[in-house]
Amino acid sequence: xxxxxxxxxxxxxxxxxxxxxxxxxxxxxxxxxxxxxxxxxxxxxxxxxxxxxxxxxxxxxxxxxxxxxxxxxxxxxxxxxxxxxxxxxxxxxxxxxxxxxxxxxxxxxxxxxxxxxxxxxxxxxxxxxxxxxxxxxxxxxxxxxxxxxxxxxxxxxxxxxxxxxxxxxxxxxxxxxxxxxxxxxxxxxxxxxxxxxxxxxxxxxxxxxxxxxxxxxxxxxxxxxxxxxxxxxxxxxxxxxxxxxxxxxxxxxxxxxxxxxxxxxxxxxxxxxxxxxxxxxxxxxxxxxxxxxxxx
Amino acid sequence: xxxxxxxxxxxxxxxxxxxxxxxxxxxxxxxxxxxxxxxxxxxxxxxxxxxxxxxxxxxxxxxxxxxxxxxxxxxxxxxxxxxxxxxxxxxxxxxxxxxxxxxxxxxxxxxxxxxxxxxxxxxxxxxxxxxxxxxxxxxxxxxxxxxxxxxxxxxxxxxxxxxxxxxxxxxxxxxxxxxxxxxxxxxxxxxxxxxxxxxxxxxxxxxxxxxxxxxxxxxxxxxxxxxxxxxxxxxxxxxxxxxxxxxxxxxxxxxxxxxxxxxxxxxxxxxxxxxxxxxxxxxxxxxxxxxxxxxxxxxxxxxxxxxxxxxxxxxxxxxxxxxxxxxxxxxxxxxxxxxxxxxxxxxxxxxxxxxxxxxxxxxxxxxxxxxxxxxxxxxxxxxxxxxxxxxxxxxxxxxxxxxxxxxxxxxxxxxxxxxxxxxxxxxxxxxxxxxxxxxxxxxxxxxxxxxxxxxxxxxxxxxxxxxxxxxxxxxxxxxxxxxxxxxxxxxxxxxxxxxxxxxxxxxxxxxxxxxxxxxxxxxxxxxxxxxxxxxxxxxxxxxxxxxxxxxxxxxxxxxxxxxxxxxxxxxxxxxxxxxxxxxxxxxxxxxxxxxxxxxxxxxxxxxxxxxxxxxxxxxxxxxxxxxxxxxxxxxxxxxxxxxxxxxxxxxxxxxxxxxxxxxxxx
Numbered sequence: 001x002x003x004x005x006x007x008x009x010x011x012x013x014x015x016x017x018x019x020x021x022x023x024x025x026x027x028x029x030x031x032x033x034x035x036x037x038x039x040x041x042x043x044x045x046x047x048x049x050x051x052x053x054x055x056x057x058x059x060x061x062x063x064x065x066x067x068x069x070x071x072x073x074x075x076x077x078x079x080x081x082x083x084x085x086x087x088x089x090x091x092x093x094x095x096x097x098x099x100x101x102x103x104x105x106x107x108x109x110x111x112x113x114x115x116x117x118x119x120x121x122x123x124x125x126x127x128x129x130x131x132x133x134x135x136x137x138x139x140x141x142x143x144x145x146x147x148x149x150x151x152x153x154x155x156x157x158x159x160x161x162x163x164x165x166x167x168x169x170x171x172x173x174x175x176x177x178x179x180x181x182x183x184x185x186x187x188x189x190x191x192x193x194x195x196x197x198x199x200x201x202x203x204x205x206x207x208x209x210x211x212x213x214x215x216x217x218x219x220x221x222x223x224x225x226x227x228x229x230x231x232x233x234x235x236x237x238x239x240x241x242x243x244x245x246x247x248x249x250x251x252x253x254x255x256x257x258x259x260x261x262x263x264x265x266x267x268x269x270x271x272x273x274x275x276x277x278x279x280x281x282x283x284x285x286x287x288x289x290x291x292x293x294x295x296x
Numbered sequence: 297x298x299x300x301x302x303x304x305x306x307x308x309x310x311x312x313x314x315x316x317x318x319x320x321x322x323x324x325x326x327x328x329x330x331x332x333x334x335x336x337x338x339x340x341x342x343x344x345x346x347x348x349x350x351x352x353x354x355x356x357x358x359x360x361x362x363x364x365x366x367x368x369x370x371x372x373x374x375x376x377x378x379x380x381x382x383x384x385x386x387x388x389x390x391x392x393x394x395x396x397x398x399x400x401x402x403x404x405x406x407x408x409x410x411x412x413x414x415x416x417x418x419x420x421x422x423x424x425x426x427x428x429x430x431x432x433x434x435x436x437x438x439x440x441x442x443x444x445x446x447x448x449x450x451x452x453x454x455x456x457x458x459x460x461x462x463x464x465x466x467x468x469x470x471x472x473x474x475x476x477x478x479x480x481x482x483x484x485x486x487x488x489x490x491x492x493x494x495x496x497x498x499x500x501x502x503x504x505x506x507x508x509x510x511x512x513x514x515x516x517x518x519x520x521x522x523x524x525x526x527x528x529x530x531x532x533x534x535x536x537x538x539x540x541x542x543x544x545x546x547x548x549x550x551x552x553x554x555x556x557x558x559x560x561x562x563x564x565x566x567x568x569x570x571x572x573x574x575x576x577x578x579x580x581x582x583x584x585x586x587x588x589x590x591x592x593x594x595x596x597x598x599x600x601x602x603x604x605x606x607x608x609x610x611x612x613x614x615x616x617x618x619x620x621x622x623x624x625x626x627x628x629x630x631x632x633x634x635x636x637x638x639x640x641x642x643x644x645x646x647x648x649x650x651x652x653x654x655x656x657x658x659x660x661x662x663x664x665x666x667x668x669x670x671x672x673x674x675x676x677x678x679x680x681x682x683x684x685x686x687x688x689x690x691x692x693x694x695x696x697x698x699x700x701x702x703x704x705x706x707x708x709x710x711x712x713x714x715x716x717x718x719x720x721x722x723x724x725x726x727x728x729x730x731x732x733x734x735x736x737x738x739x740x741x742x743x744x745x746x747x748x749x750x751x752x753x754x755x756x757x758x759x760x761x762x763x764x765x766x767x768x769x770x771x772x773x774x775x776x777x778x779x780x781x782x783x784x785x786x787x788x789x790x791x792x793x794x795x796x797x798x799x800x801x802x803x804x805x806x807x808x809x810x811x812x813x814x815x816x817x818x819x820x821x822x823x824x825x826x827x828x829x830x831x832x833x834x835x836x837x838x839x840x841x842x843x844x845x846x847x848x849x850x851x852x853x854x855x856x857x858x859x860x861x862x863x864x865x866x867x868x869x870x871x872x873x874x875x876x877x878x879x880x881x882x883x884x885x886x887x888x889x890x891x892x893x894x895x896x897x898x899x900x901x902x903x904x905x906x907x908x909x910x911x912x913x914x915x916x917x918x919x920x921x922x923x924x925x926x927x928x929x930x931x932x933x934x935x936x937x938x939x940x941x942x943x944x945x946x947x948x949x950x951x952x953x954x955x956x957x958x959x960x961x962x
Contacts, residue, residue, distance in 0.1 A: 014895045014934035237893055237935035275914055276893050278935070 001127060003074035003118065004066030005033035006084070009041050010229035011076055017273020018229050021258035022076050022120065024271045028262075029128055029136065033074065036065045042083040045196065056096075057103045059087035064104060064111035072116040074123060076258060078154035078228035085117040085157040119154060120257055121171060121227050122163055130178045138266030140180025142291045144284065146260070147184045147221030147252075148172035149212070151231040152192045166190075172225060175257070179264040186219035188212030193231040198238075203245065209234050210246030217250040223284050224252050225260045232256045236277050253281045263288055301427050304335040304360040305419060306351060308342035308367035310397055317401035319412040323366070326416045330423055334358060342367050343376070351377065352384035362390045362426040366419045368397040387431035389882060389942060394422040417955045424954035428947045432882040437921050439842075439878055440526040440631040441465060443869055446517055446812065449477020450496065450855055451847025451862040452636035453503050458866040460508040464873060467510040467628055468503060469517060469531055472566075474584035475500055477638055481567065481662060483669045485855055486721040487752035493583055500585045512626065513586060520633070520815040522905055524921045525878065527842065529628040535621035537591035538577070542616040544587050548577045548608035554595055563595045569641075569663045571673040571681065577608045577617075582671070591617075631876075632842045632869040633816065635809075635826055636862065639848035642697035642803035646706045650693065650800055651771045656681045657778055657795075658771060660802045661692075661718050668725055678726055678733075680796050682776070687733065687796035690726060691780045692719045693768055694739040697803035708803050710823045713852040715801035716743045717752070722799070724756040735761045736793055738768055738782055746856065764791065771798050804852040816843055817905040825851045836865040839903050841922045844869050883941055884923035885930065889915045891937035898929035898938050907938070 005026075011018040026033050039062045041047070043055040062084065066073040075081045091097045091113050101110050124133060148169075155166040164171045169190060173183035191212055194205030213235065216224055226232050234242075236254040243249035254277065255263070262272045263285065274281040305327050309315035320338045328336045335354055339347050342365055354360060363386065365377050370393040378388035396415040404411035443459050445452045448470035456466045468475070479485075482492045503509055512531060519530040552575035555562040564570040567581045576596040579589050591598075597605035598619055609617040641662045645653040652658045657680045659667075670676040677686045694715060700707025716739070723735045742763065744753040757763065768782040780793045806825045813820065817840050819827040826845045829837040836844050846865035847858040872878070885898075885907065894914035898907045906922035907929060909915070916938060927940045936945060 010934075013897055014893070016895055233934055237891065240890070276895070278891065278893060 001030065002032040002034060002069075002071045003123070004036055004069050004071050004115075006036065006039060006042075006062065006066075006073055006075050006080060008075065008077040008080040008229065009044075010233060015229045015233050015256075015276075017276050018076060018232065018256045018258055021256065021262050021272040024267050025258050025262045025265065028265050028267060029133075031074075031123070031128075034066075034069050034071060036062065039065060042080045044079050044083065048083065053103075055083070056087050056090060057100050059084050060091055060097075060100045060111045061104055061107065061109055063088060063091070063115045063117075064109045066115045067111060072118050074118055074120065076120045076227075076229065076256070078119075078151050078157075079230055081117060081119045081160075082153040082157040085159055088113070088115065088117050089158045117157075117159075119157075119227060121154070121175065124257070124261065125171060125175060125178075126163075130174070133175075133261075134178050134180075137179055137264045139264055139288045140291065141176065141182075141260075141264055141288065142180055144181045144287060145184045145220050145222045146176045146181045147186060147216040147219065147224045148176065148189050149193070149216070149224045149226040149231055149235065149254075150190050151226060151228045152190070154227050155190060172227065172257070175261075176225065179261065181264075184216070184219050184221045186215045186221070188215040193226075193228075193234040194238075195230040195234045198234065205234065206238060206242045206245035209238055210242035210248075210250075213239060213242060213250035213252055214246060214248055217252060221252060223281075224254050225257060226254060227257050229256065236279055239279050251279065253277065253279050253284050255281065255284075301332050301362040302334045302358060302360050303332045303362040303364070303423060303426060304354055304358065305333055305337070305423060306342055306347075306354075306363065306365045306367075307336070307338035307396075307419075308347070308365065309338060309340045310368060310401075311341055314367070314397050314401045317405055317408050317411050318396055318415045319408070322412055323396070323415045323419060327419050327423060330420060332362070332427055333423060335360070343373050348376070348380045352380055355381060355384040355386050361386060362429065364392050364394055364419060364422045364426055366394040366396045366415065366422075369393070369395050369399075389432040390426060390429050392422045392426050392429070394418045421951040421955035425947055425951040428950045429942055432941060434882055435880045435920070436877045437525050437880055439873055439876055439921075440629050441873070441876060442467065442630040443632045443634060443873070444469060444517075444527070444529055444628055444630045445634045445636055445846075447471075447477070447636035447638050447807075447847070447849065448475035448503070448511070448513070449636060449638045449847060449858075450479040450499075451638065451849075451858040451865075452477070452634070453496075453499050454859050455634050455636060455846050455862040455866040455869075456503055456509050457499065457506065458863055459870060460506050462866075462870050463508070464870065465508050465510075466506075467512060467630065469515055469529075470511070470513045471516045472580070473514045473536065473588070473590040474580045474586070475503065475511065475513060476581075476583075476585070478662075479855055480581065480583070481569070481665055482855075483665045483672075484721060484725060486717045487746070487748040489721070489725070497583050500583070504585045511586070514590065515626070517812055517815070520812070522817070522840065522842070522919075522922070524919050525631060527630050527633050529630065529633070531626040531628055533624040533626060535593075535623055536588060537593065537596075537617060537619055537621050538589045539616045539618050539621075540588070541614045542587075542589055543614045544579070544589070545613060546579070547611045547613070548589060548617070549575045549579070551607045551611045552577050553597060553605065553607060561595055561597075561600075563592065568666045568673050569660070571663055571666055589616075631873050632844065634844045634846050634862075634865050634869055635812075635816070635818070635838075635849050636846040636865075637807045637809045637812070637849045639804040639852065640807050642708070642805050644696050644800045644802050647696065649768070649770055650696065650798070651773075651778075652800055655771070655773060655778060655798075658798045658800065660800050661715065661722060662802075664722050664797075664799050665718075668722065668729075676729060678797060680776075685796070686730065689734040689777075689793070689795050690723075690736070690797050690799060691768075691778075691793050691795040692723060692735070692737045692799045692801060693780075694719060694737065694742075694801045695767065696800040697805075699740065708805070708823065710852070711743070712804040713743070714804065714854045717746070717749055717854065719799075719801050720744070720749075720753050720756050720761070723761040724752075724759050727756070727759040727761055731760070736780075736795075737761060737763050738766060738780070739763060740765070740767055746854070804848060806849065809849075816840060818843060818845075819903070823851070825849065836861060836868045840905055842872060844872075878921060880920045881925065883943075884920055884925040885918045885927070885938050885940050887916045887918055888937045888939070889913075891935045892916050893935055893937070895934060897932045897934065901928045901932050903928070
């Protein structure tokens, strides 16, 4: 199993541990990740707003790199998934594609529209499949109550409706079950984490994140799992301030899917970078390790 | 979150510079009622003694714990007012300047009403900022004694001597077997025709014998690490395979089989720029220091042929040859580093039109310098390398590798500054020695800019040196001679000049020391030379505190300028080392450990190598001896964990809120 790997900027910069965790999980499951040389940012909506043509050409360039390798593209980020998949859909139209290819010709690239943009969640559940995944679990999540935090972009990516229900999603919950955990559902799980308003309206972003965290806590979640580094960053690094903004601290550890899967597969937590988190993950790790001993 | 503060606002008229445009009284009245302001007053000259005394009196009598002085730019008197406030018992970092001169009365001279409104806004913003400031303490940090000077050319030698004479311990590190650098090769120096070695040699000896200078030759800095107040350098001393027992009898060199007529291996002499051969065991030049012979293991038959040849060991009367020497590692701890790694001459081979490397009689100026040495390969006469005949016609070509078209990969865009005068020097030395020699200098612009340079240039014309404005299009071979085609731009004629020797005035290039610069975290400017802190007013410091740059490492220079700059660099280093302690500016970055995720982004953007992530704690740590407080890290920090003191987000937001109430908070 081979994918062109597009970690995106947040998973390589602000939350480098997610790139680390993804590579560890991929190696464990026998997924080969092909690094793209000088791949560009997906635009994250900002570039799309400022210069849609440039954004489309940039993403076509990234997709052409995967195409040249003859593989699909793997993302670990809701935002990357949405903007790359959206570009990919636009590029299925031959006329649009030819226009963009005229631009790409200047850097000696060409895109034929043959790549699929796949998120880690899809790869785990569809390409690896629940059976193989379950067979590899060494540290089952056991009685751990895991709340899924989908965030906004993953479910709004074109093609995601075929994979999950944007209004009532269930695929992360499915994954949690495969890993042996207990999924907890709550209203805020499909809301925006606040990342995209953080720089202009921090107060609003904090109220959004704070509200969602408290909802999850009230539903009984002990840990949140997110498919997106942006959500991961806000929910972890801004949790303290979000708690202040809404008047109560949730104290919920945040795990990206790569980390959650990694822990269940028995990968050393240190290699998953959980020490970098501001909300300590240690209690979760301890609970899992105790269980592992019992099972042995 | 507003502190209860007693704030004073002092408005300056600047003797009319401000008050002729800004209605100071209106500004005063607008601020009087602002929260926390217990005093708003104006004065003709706040910077006068009277103004300062008034500031101090009000602070004492009213117990002010926050002051805004609305006057000229903080670059002028912020430090002074802070010092005065401190003397009066207030924390100096609770004083801020509102710039109502440059930013109001000067900028909006013809819009008095608007200037006044802007002044009100600026003062209001600063008052609000001061209300959010925290008192800061000034700390000091120890600095490791000692300086490392890297490169023992004229710049490194001069800087070392000054620092050592001031009482500092200096370690002078040189990568070649001898000190002296390029100056040693130059024979004579312009514009006085002093003998280069006669002026350099005494300084070399002084360095060699100085009790406070540790000379480490044939050694390279492999790694440099900066920690607060200290640099740790890892220096590797290459083995010479000759011990201190060497008595300098030269027998080994005489008997060494390398570079003899029968030897299949011959080595070009670095000292003579490839015009002669040298042995595998050698002394670079007669005045070399230290006077220690060196075995070049890359060409020595002992090392290259599995220990078969031991001729030098057999003839050495002092038993000084030791083939078992190993590289030695030296760990050096110093407080400051001076980079004086110098230059190398540009290799003109890629400029095919000049024929360098193809035609033996096309030389560089440095090779001609060697020929002009009365002890050199041709005993002082410029001759044709092809047959050894003295050259009767010599054509010099300027700007070879310098002043190229922007973006040309084969040449440099910059002017190398010294080549004009080097050509003038060599041309007139040739004329003086053999007046019948025809000497042409083909130039584009002749730059005789320094003290005594123009006179020197004019004198060379009196001696009969011919200057032609125009650079050649081609150097061709015709029989035993060369023909140089050039358009004389001043007469419009095409000249075809026969030449025995063509001399290329090749550019100065920075010595390639990329690893060293990377290790010291030094940047280079687009020309490849070490980037100084400020090209105009701070050419000897670098962005890394405690690292200084001297001589041609910073840019092309002649000997005079190298010495001047080396002196300035030594002075800067001495000031930096001071009494072994540095005063830390408190207005630098600090990290809120509770918010840091150790993502490294601050580290990536820091130009001053001032923040590092502690791998154990997974928290970023600011080195206050290096931080400049520029604030780049605060912008990239994804969690707001790092901020510059007195420029924290709440402080800035409070200030903006006061200035433009609609802009920030909803």
